[in-house]
Amino acid sequence: MKKKSTIYDVAKIAGVSPSTISRVMNTPEIVAEDTRQKVMNAVKELTYIPNMMAASMPRRRTNYIGLIIPDITNIFFSNLVRGVQDVCEKHGYSVLVVNSDDSQEKEGRYLKLLYSRRVDGVILTAAGYREEGFSKEELSLLKKMNIVLIDREINGMTTPIVKVNNFGGAYSAVKYLLTMGHKKIMYLAGIEGTKTNQEREKGYLVALREAHINWKKELAADFRLDTAYQKIIQYWPQLKNSDKLPTAIFASNDLMAIGALKAFAQLKVRVPEDISIIGFDNISFSDCTYPPLTTIAQPTYLMGQKAVETLLKVIDKKKIKKSVELETELIERDSVSRWEV
Amino acid sequence: MKKKSTIYDVAKIAGVSPSTISRVMNTPEIVAEDTRQKVMNAVKELTYIPNMMAASMPRRRTNYIGLIIPDITNIFFSNLVRGVQDVCEKHGYSVLVVNSDDSQEKEGRYLKLLYSRRVDGVILTAAGYREEGFSKEELSLLKKMNIVLIDREINGMTTPIVKVNNFGGAYSAVKYLLTMGHKKIMYLAGIEGTKTNQEREKGYLVALREAHINWKKELAADFRLDTAYQKIIQYWPQLKNSDKLPTAIFASNDLMAIGALKAFAQLKVRVPEDISIIGFDNISFSDCTYPPLTTIAQPTYLMGQKAVETLLKVIDKKKIKKSVELETELIERDSVSRWEV
């Protein structure tokens, strides 16, 4: 590996002081035309590229931000990550992504890592939903960092957040099912502890209540495709031939809806003839399923963008809205059909 | 935001020198039991967490590695990323992921960024496939960095690489189609410039040649779902009723196979009755399609792991294998059926 040149090497060649090199790299307009030229030539000669790492010490800025998500492998989050990356890059930031696997313990460890790396801020998809879920140490850490939450709120904390209107989305999903004539609607639930799931559940419940429908049923799962698949495979036989057999399912996310689709294909239950399914998220595969999945779209990429924008403001101590809430949109495809009694 | 404490603050409280603090943080075994205790207490009192950024200067190690992939949003790569992240973390490294979107220009920019961040090494999924594709500056950069390629080779460069046996995988895919009785097999191609696509194409061609089959047809695409979908929608009508109508398709990756599935669903062409499809990759959705996709599995996560392992060796100047090649595996599902003449 070739030796890396420093600002001193360039200074020597250009015949100026290191300060001047620093100036032409950062604020070229304040240095005289001819010296700037000399410096540029020396820079080119050595193919000198400044060491940002070193620069970040006196600057007290690393120009890194941390991003804690459950799992990059989850296509919902990888979309969000891309949104974050793209706007970060535009502002000269890089992003350090870590996966919490929805574990509070890992989340804590990573918070510590990000702090030790002195990222300028972190965007956090919290695994827990209550302030009490955090340890003393984590809380003290959070105080030392610029944080903005994304997707999932934490009760009792005033941290800025960008999220989607989960309640509204869920509400309109169930409402849609209702208008399609369904009276027995099951909720395929996500991770119980998350605010996201709680809000969507509430949307489900409220929509039913407003329609004066008492029939309700929840199947507990965890946002994961396989879990949903297995739960359906496991419980459907019991449900069948009972009055607990729903005619429609509102899945708390698309991954689980797809898991359900897979299960039903295997069980020879026809979608949407025998059962209708609506999801949440509109991930990029949901129009490739069979049948194409009707779902509530959320602007994942946009969320990532917004999160960065507010984080950068926090970092620069500008005014921000404490909470930006994005709206969802119903995408009608073919997994829901009218239910005639 | 609370003030961040430094090694000096801890030193003052513990009543020892900063060097000692550094020692207990890094090599606690070489400091006496009682001083270590004093220090630990001071550390706890201040909730001191060392500044890795600062440490990386005298160490001349950032403990970052860079990862350049086409697109994190592509589930194939997000899996690979996870493999990279997981083993990096185990070794105290963090990873900085950037998306090249298969553009050589972006790739160059990011290479420069990673260098300026002084990552200890980079794992690169090259956009181009020839050394000449790189500019002078990039080449000089590459010389200054520890690089290992992943997934895609670059002609004319001796950089270590971890990849999958693309030729073998493609060969066995086509062979499988052949044994199922297919004689008219089309290749749905990936990005032309990539080594990956070239190797898979070669596998296709060689398998046909060995079977003394002259019928061949390629449909150009770019590894993306939508492109494949559109190409099929666009060309199928022309193909139909001509002798150019294949009975089977070997898609260069699953994403495109899924795009094809989507197109055929729309065109009312039945899979696998009217046309068989086999993919490549075995991404996590390929068992959720309709019908479940027969494909050539590659160990994506493992590739990420292996890449890091060899990169870490390169960084530590240990001996390495110049090339590790992983094997593929045929996954039989339902998108291919026997073709009776």
Next chain:
DNA sequence: TCGATATCAGAAAGCGCTTTCATAAACAGG
């Protein structure tokens, strides 16, 4: 008991930058 050796901790230089402060030169205005 004494010198040789091992153990432990501090001083100080250095990592590659930025930035404040100081100064010299160039420029105006009267």
Next chain:
DNA sequence: CCTGTTTATGAAAGCGCTTTCTGATATCGA
């Protein structure tokens, strides 16, 4: 032509660590 400004550059301190070198004790064998 002199003073007051402005402009352009350099010197030097500092960012928060690591690590080498050095010296002071403690430990041991004879």
